[in-house]
Amino acid sequence: MALMEMDLLIAVISLASLYSFVSPDAQGDALYALKVSLNASQLTDWNPNLVNPCTWPKVICDSNSKVTTLSLTNMGFSGTLSPRLGILTTLQSLSLQGNGINGKIPEEFGNLTNLTMLNLENNHLTGEIPNSLGNLKNLTYLIISQNNLTGSIPESLSNLSNLVSIQLASNDLSGQIPDELVQVSRYNFTGNHLNCGINSAHRCESDVVGKSHKSKTGVIAGVVGALIAILILGGFFLFCMWKSRHGGYGREVFVDVAGEVDQRIEFGQLKRFAWRELQLATDYFNEKNVLGQGGFGKVYKGMLGDNTKIAVKRLTDFESPGGDTAFQREVEMISVAVHKNLLRLIGFCTTPTERLLVYPFMQNLSVASRLRELKPGEPVLDWSTRKHVALGTARGLEYLHEHCNPKIIHRDVKAANVLLDEDFDAVVGDFGLAKLVDVRRTNVTTQVRGTMGHIAPEYLSTGKSSEKTDVFGYGIMLLELVTGQRAIDFSRLEEEDDVLLLDHVKKLQRETSLDSIIDRNLNGNYVIQEVEMMIQVALLCTQSSPEDRPAMSEVVRMLEGEGLAERWEEWQHTEVTQRHEYERLQRRFEWGDNSIHDQSAIELSGGR
Structure with a gap:
């Protein structure tokens, strides 16, 4: 009897293990729960029967199939945010701006400890900003402007030492702004009922885009710090500088172009592509898709799964000792250079042996x-x-x-x-x-x-x-x-x-x-x-x-x-x-060729 009970126990354990193996991935469960809570019928390819969400549109994973980026912007959602999203602890960038999302920001978002960018701008969110967001020690960009948030700004946000931009404008917030938050490089608290402190007109908003085309610096006696009128592109100049000091993904920012004040450029999120995705897009880097070849490698025409045309530059000369981190840092430095006359970088891909950059396809090719x-x-x-x-x-x-x-x-x-x-x-x-x-070269001069x-x-x-x-x-x-x-x-x-x-x-x-x-x-x-x-x-x-x-x-x-x-x-x-x-000098040289040379004069021109 004891033997039969032992056999039964082993069978139950085996069945449980089998069930655990075939059950949907926890990441997929969390993302599907978000789809349901958002009433996101548009996400037809988010299939709960596909256990790996890394194949779903708008989801980016790392090489270990861990979700790192979720970008669902301007898709017209009408539901709420699912607290189950809080289990995606590898998430680095969450962009849900420009939708009709209502309800509260879940406290569980405080579990996303790897998050560097949280953008919930231009929705219909209500309630208070969760205290738990103060746990996001890696957070660089916090953008929750244009919602219906109430209450005070949590003191816990003062703990976000990596923060370079906090945007809370156009809500219904009240109370005192924590002093640490007005030390952030870029902030905007306007359109609330907040106590901005001394010189409130200047304390509720840092200098942002759209300023004078000429640079000037004024030092005002009695006021701590200096007011800087930003060069040409205003706040985006600072944005370039911040990105040189901080890692993480970018966010959508609109900047003015010098000389064309009414034209704005969208700075999109830098995407990390999977190697397989670019293989499929370029038909396995088929030679018939080569657009050109230069000193840095070949450029291939490609098409993503959503029919977006791209150009993929496959680098043939890079310093592998720098590894993925050094390459990504330099890529992000390039990505912050946004101007209507510069080619925008969409994303990149790295493997142990490959480095690739992804750009939009230029219909009329090159000037050459x-x-x-x-x-x-x-x-x-x-x-x-x-x-x-x-x-x-x-x-x-x-x-x-x-x-x-x-x-x-x-x-x-x-x-x-x-x-x-x-x-x-x-x-x-x-x-x-x-x-x-x-990037890994240590000599003073770089390779020509x-x-x-x-x-x-x-x-x-x-x-x-x-x-x-x-x-x-x-x-x-x-x-x-x-x-x-x-x-x-x-x-x-x-x-x-x-x-x-x-x-x-x-x-x-x-x-x-x-x-x-x-x-x-x-x-x-x-x-x-x-x-x-x-x-x-x-x-x-x-x-x-x-x-x-x-x-x-x-x-x-x-x-x-x-x-x-x-x-x-x-x-x-x-x-x-x-x-x-x-x-x-030419005439003198020609004259010298046909004359008797003074030997002593020739010697003077030699080595000394």
């Missing part, structure tokens, strides 16, 4: 392809579009150099790295990649990266790059726009010695024969004065001494018609002087 690889029936880039590309590219580089902290140097500016969106707006791609692949003919002389000789390195490459790109030619063309050896496009243009400029070099595809449809102005800017940008080259902000002004005449006159004077000196 439009200049030199036209397919039958494709329109030629007209002169008006080329001017538009020149100015847009300059604005993108100006942003990288002067409005990101730390500044980002491209190191490979050329027509092939300037892409064209559906409206033929210029979008600078591949910025920051040189730093990205060199770029394309011959576009590389500034000082970078080629010393390996040291600066923003003036990019200015040189930009000048060569302007010459590509005007001529349609490559920076180096060996076919010119048949007619002359000027293999370099820059030397060829300089020669024609001296001979006042620029008409002969303008792209024939334009069929004479251009304004010669505008062509001459663009060439003048190009030659100013490609001066041999980096100190003599203009900054990109000055280039923008010159392209807009301000200050070019003065700089050009100065350049001509310097160029003529240098050319005369060169010709004098």
Whole structure:
């Protein structure tokens, strides 16, 4: 009898183990509970019979199949938040903004201890902010603006030492703001009934986007700290700086573009893609999907499961000792550079042997392809579009150099790295990649990266790059726009010695024969004065001494018609002087070849 009871017990234990094995994954249970509580009928692919939620849309997992990111923005939900979400302790980013979610914020959200970003903005949430949110020690962004929250701000939020942005505007909160929260880099408590303390007009809101285009610093006696009028993009300048100090995912932020106050750009969440997902999107990196190949690797056209077209850059040169963390940190630094003339990074993927970056697909490919690889029936880039590309590219580089902290140097500016969106707006791609692949290098100078003919002389000789390195490459790109030619063309050896496009243009400029070099595809449809102005800017940008080259902000002004005449006159004077000196030395050298040399004079020129 005892033996039978033992057999029965073993059978029960085995059955229980089997049931535990086939039961739905706890993560999937929690997410499905959220779907039900939100009345989220839109999430048709969230199937409780599929135990691994990592295959569900809007859910991102790490390599261990642990949910790290959940993004359900602007989907029109009408339900409530499920407290069961609190079991997803590996969750790092939770974005539910822009829905119609009502009810309270569950206390269980305080269990999400790995959370770096919580965005519940623009919903209909009620009740108080849970004290338990003070347990989220890794939280960097807390955005709960535009809800119906009541009560006071919990003192426990003062414990969030990693917080760089807290947005609680437009609720019905009351009471005192904890002092620690107005020390956060970016905060907004406006639209409540809060006691902001001394100088309340300034204490309820930090400086945010949309400020003056000129920088100024004012120190006010008797008031602690300084008020800084933010450069061009206001608060986004600070946002770049914060991201350099803190890890974690970004959030959706709207920033103003300098010179176009009414246009806003959305800074989306950086997504970590699974290797399998990108394999499927690119048909296993099929060669027929290759869009191009450069110094950093191949770029593949792809399509995600939701039919979104993407471009996947598969890096072939990176320092593996840096590992996933170093790579991700540098990727996030690139991702915070958001401007209408910069290619937006959607996400990335890392494996022990692979590093991939994911970008939106640019319908009109690159400027280089439009200049030199036209397919039958494709329109030629007209002169008006080329001017538009020149100015847009300059604005993108100006942003990288002067409005990101730390500044980002491209190191490979050329027509092939300037892409064209559906409206033929210029979008600078591949910025920051040189730093990205060199992240583990410890030598003072980095590996020289770029394309011959576009590389500034000082970078080629010393390996040291600066923003003036990019200015040189930009000048060569302007010459590509005007001529349609490559920076180096060996076919010119048949007619002359000027293999370099820059030397060829300089020669024609001296001979006042620029008409002969303008792209024939334009069929004479251009304004010669505008062509001459663009060439003048190009030659100013490609001066041999980096100190003599203009900054990109000055280039923008010159392209807009301000200050070019003065700089050009100065350049001509310097160029003529240098050319005369060169010709004098050349004549002296030629004279010396046909004369009897003074031996003592020759020795003086030797080693000393």
